[in-house]
Each structure stands twice: as structure tokens, then as C-alpha cells.
Amino acid sequence: QxxxxxxxxxxxxxxxxxxxxxxxxxxxxxxxxxxxxxxxxxxxxxxxxxxxxxxxxxxxxxxxxxxxxxxxxxxxxxxxxxxxxxxxxxxxxxxxxxxxDPFAGARLGVDHLVSQGHRDIALLTGPLASVSARLRFEGWQQQLAHYQLRAAAVLHGDWSSLSGYEQTLRLLQSKTPSTAILVANDQMALGALRAFSEAGLRVPEEMSVIGYDDTEDSACFIPPLTTIKxxxxxxxxxxxxxxxxxxxxxxxxxxxxxxxxxxxxxxxxx
Ligand code: IPT
Missing domain, CATH: 3.40.50.2300 (Response regulator)
Incomplete structure (x- = not known):
């Protein structure tokens, strides 16, 4: 066959x-x-x-x-x-x-951050032309609403680590108060970690990051990435x-x- x-x-x-x-x-x-x-x-x-x-x-x-x-x-x-x-x-x-299950993945990320006391959570989505990016985004928003929360900021990347880096720089420039970010894939989370590191923001002490995928490299990011497998x-x-x-x-x-x-x-x- x-x-x-x-x-x-x-x-x-x-x-x-x-x-x-x-x-x-x-x-x-x-x-x-x-x-x-x-x-x-x-x-x-x-x-x-x-x-x-x-x-x-x-x-x-x-x-x-x-x-x-x-x-x-x-x-x-x-x-x-x-x-x-x-x-x-x-x-x-x-x-x-x-x-x-896109909704379960979104829920797990929000629940984990909320259980750790986070209230100001930024979202970094994948390209909205992609159905999985939209479903994760909708799931995050629904679960935040479940806790009477709204996203502190919403950013859109294109799945690449470079877009994660650039969008996170925009988040930092906007000075939107946030203590955590949910990222729609591990590659964009890698870029986000670089932006936080360059800005001198310590992960996880000052900023928590959750990725999505659990691709093989994610355990070797600095620090090793918390993610949705x-x-x-x-x-x-x-x-x-x-x-x-x-x-x-x-x-x-x-x-x-x-x-x-x-x-x-x-x-x-x-
Ligand atoms: C999805 C990945 O989660 C994301 O990181 C990106 O690589 C995307 O694919 C590319 O299309 S997984 C897919 C089966 C929903």
C-alpha cells in the first residue's frame, strides 16, 4: 500500500x-x-x-x-x-x-496560570488564517472569561520563532502590565524567551511562559519550556x-x- x-x-x-x-x-x-x-x-x-x-x-x-x-x-x-x-x-x-483537542489544550494553559495566581495574561496566537490557531485563541478567551478575566494583550505571530520574538518585543514596548503569556506554539515561545532575556526580564520569576506542541527541542530551551503536549x-x-x-x-x-x-x-x- x-x-x-x-x-x-x-x-x-x-x-x-x-x-x-x-x-x-x-x-x-x-x-x-x-x-x-x-x-x-x-x-x-x-x-x-x-x-x-x-x-x-x-x-x-x-x-x-x-x-x-x-x-x-x-x-x-x-x-x-x-x-x-x-x-x-x-x-x-x-x-x-x-x-x-484544541479546547482542552487552551483550558490547561489558562488553568495552570490562574492556579498560580496570574491575572494579567497576554496571548500570542498563530496566524489566524489557520484553523488550529483560531481554535486555540478562542479556547483561551473562553477559559479566561470563565474566570472573569480578559487577555491583557493579544498578539499575532506566524508560528515562526522570529515572529514570536518580534511580537514579544511589541508587547514589551507597549508596557502592558502582564505577568504571563500563553503562546500558540513552542517555536514562537522560543522567540518570546529571547525577547524577555534581552529585556532583562527573568523567566519564570517575572514572566511565566507556556508554549504549545512539546516539540522535541522544547525541553532544551533556556529555561526548559512548560508547554501543552x-x-x-x-x-x-x-x-x-x-x-x-x-x-x-x-x-x-x-x-x-x-x-x-x-x-x-x-x-x-x-
Ligand atoms: C500545528 C502546530 O501546533 C503549530 O506549531 C504549527 O507548526 C502548525 O501546526 C503548522 O500548521 S499542529 C497541527 C496538526 C494543528
């Missing part, structure tokens, strides 16, 4: 670790994986990647590209009879998908198994498969 994997920019840590996990799980089961990476976001680039995989006669497709529900359904239709599994979509998508190895195993059942079984229920996330407490929160 050959699995086609259409994937977003592999220079980002999370997609590269997801691709590695899928490849290694597929290899254990003697399946082939062909990868097509898209550089630009959006439906057109995604369709082009899918078509190139279909022309290589894949038996099924895993799509790890952020897609709105309508767009994912169009991709599914474009695949004709070839089964497709989506990994970066909303839980509302009425087509097969496996995602990590999305277990990409588990996702790799689950998605290969699910795609095989989509290929071999006619009825696949339930459509939505939600994987748990967990708080990994290291040394950036106090």
Missing part, C-alpha cells in the same frame, strides 16, 4: 515531526509514504499537492494542511474514491479527521491505522477522532 501525505511547510517543527511519525509507523507496517509539501497556505496549493499524489497512484491520503471545512470537503471531492484523512481541521468537519508519535500511529481502515472498510465511524493533550510542567511557569 502507498500512503500519500500532503503536508504544510516542513521547516516548521510540528509538521516535520508529524511527517516523521507517519513515515516511521508506515514503515513498520511495510507501507510506502510519498510526501508532497505545500509552501503557500490555501486551497489551490493544497489541490495541486493532492493531484500530484493522486498521479502517483496512492491508495489513500493524509492531509496535514490547515483547511476550512468547505475547503476540506472540496479536497475530499477532488480525490474521487480515494480515501482522505485530515489532520489540521476543525472538529466540526463532516469528513474523517484526527485532531488534538501534542503527542505526534501517537498521531502518527493513529493516522496510519485510521487511513488503513478507510481503505479497507466501507463504513468508518466516528468521523471525528479527538486525541488528548497534556500539560508538561517544566521551568517557565511560576
Amino acid at each position: 502507498t500512503i500519500g501525505l500532503a503536508i504544510t511547510n516542513l521547516s516548521l517543527h510540528a509538521p516535520s515531526q508529524i511527517a516523521a511519525a507517519i513515515k516511521s509507523r508506515a514503515g513498520e507496517q511495510q507501507f510506502n509514504v510519498v510526501i508532497s509539501m505545500v509552501e503557500k497556505p490555501g486551497l489551490e496549493a493544497c489541490k495541486a499537492a493532492i493531484n500530484s499524489l493522486l498521479s502517483q497512484r496512492v491508495d489513500g491520503l493524509i492531509v496535514n494542511i490547515p483547511l476550512e471545512d468547505e475547503d476540506a470537503l472540496m479536497v475530499q471531492a477532488a480525490c474521487g474514491g480515494v480515501p482522505v484523512l485530515f489532520l489540521d481541521v476543525s472538529p466540526t468537519l463532516p469528513a474523517p479527521h484526527i485532531i488534538f 501534542q503527542d505526534f508519535k501517537v498521531l502518527g500511529r493513529a493516522s496510519v491505522a485510521r487511513l488503513m481502515s478507510l481503505i479497507h472498510v466501507e463504513h468508518d465511524d466516528p468521523v471525528s477522532q479527538i486525541l488528548p493533550v497534556a500539560l508538561v510542567e517544566r521551568r517557565t511557569t511560576l
Whole structure:
């Protein structure tokens, strides 16, 4: 069997670790994986990647590209009879998908900071064109509201560590009082740590930071990063198994498969 994997920019840590996990799980089961990476976001680039995989006669497709529900359904239709599994979509998508619970991840971060006494919490989101970035952002706001709180500041990055650095510099320049920041991924948190360090602000004594992903490098940041773990190895195993059942079984229920996330407490929160 050959699995086609259409994937977003592999220079980002999370997609590269997801691709590695899928490849290694597929290899254990003697399946082939062909990868097509898209550089630009959006439906057109995604369709082009899918078509190139279909022309290589894949038996099924895993799509790890952020897609709105309508767009994912169009991709599914474009695949004709070839089964497709989506990994970066909303839980509302009425087509097969496996995602990590975005609301649980957002809740865990807010709860941890609030339980440590933080009230002035800044938010650094991913690019709002990406559905997972929006769901994490909404989850943070809902959970803050649950505690009668509002974000001290809202900043938007693009998932890269450089954007995390630049946006955190803006936060520091604005002099908005805050004692903690929730960051939508570990790479932007790395940039945030650099900005705090250059400003002479001690983490975690003066500023707490929580990332999101728990990519492999995060335990080696200075200080080691407290973060929300999305277990990409588990996702790799689950998605290969699910795609095989989509290929071999006619009825696949339930459509939505939600994987748990967990708080990994290291040394950036106090
Ligand atoms: C998501 C990561 O959490 C984020 O760090 C970034 O790499 C993004 O992917 C790239 O699209 S994980 C995704 C399966 C929601």
C-alpha cells in the first residue's frame, strides 16, 4: 500500500515531526509514504499537492494542511474514491479527521496560570488564517472569561520563532502590565524567551511562559519550556491505522477522532 501525505511547510517543527511519525509507523507496517509539501497556505496549493499524489497512484491520503471545512470537503471531492484523512481541521468537519483537542489544550494553559495566581495574561496566537490557531485563541478567551478575566494583550505571530520574538518585543514596548503569556506554539515561545532575556526580564520569576506542541527541542530551551503536549508519535500511529481502515472498510465511524493533550510542567511557569 502507498500512503500519500500532503503536508504544510516542513521547516516548521510540528509538521516535520508529524511527517516523521507517519513515515516511521508506515514503515513498520511495510507501507510506502510519498510526501508532497505545500509552501503557500490555501486551497489551490493544497489541490495541486493532492493531484500530484493522486498521479502517483496512492491508495489513500493524509492531509496535514490547515483547511476550512468547505475547503476540506472540496479536497475530499477532488480525490474521487480515494480515501482522505485530515489532520489540521476543525472538529466540526463532516469528513474523517484526527485532531488534538484544541479546547482542552487552551483550558490547561489558562488553568495552570490562574492556579498560580496570574491575572494579567497576554496571548500570542498563530496566524489566524489557520484553523488550529483560531481554535486555540478562542479556547483561551473562553477559559479566561470563565474566570472573569480578559487577555491583557493579544498578539499575532506566524508560528515562526522570529515572529514570536518580534511580537514579544511589541508587547514589551507597549508596557502592558502582564505577568504571563500563553503562546500558540513552542517555536514562537522560543522567540518570546529571547525577547524577555534581552529585556532583562527573568523567566519564570517575572514572566511565566507556556508554549504549545512539546516539540522535541522544547525541553532544551533556556529555561526548559512548560508547554501543552501534542503527542505526534501517537498521531502518527493513529493516522496510519485510521487511513488503513478507510481503505479497507466501507463504513468508518466516528468521523471525528479527538486525541488528548497534556500539560508538561517544566521551568517557565511560576
Ligand atoms: C500545528 C502546530 O501546533 C503549530 O506549531 C504549527 O507548526 C502548525 O501546526 C503548522 O500548521 S499542529 C497541527 C496538526 C494543528
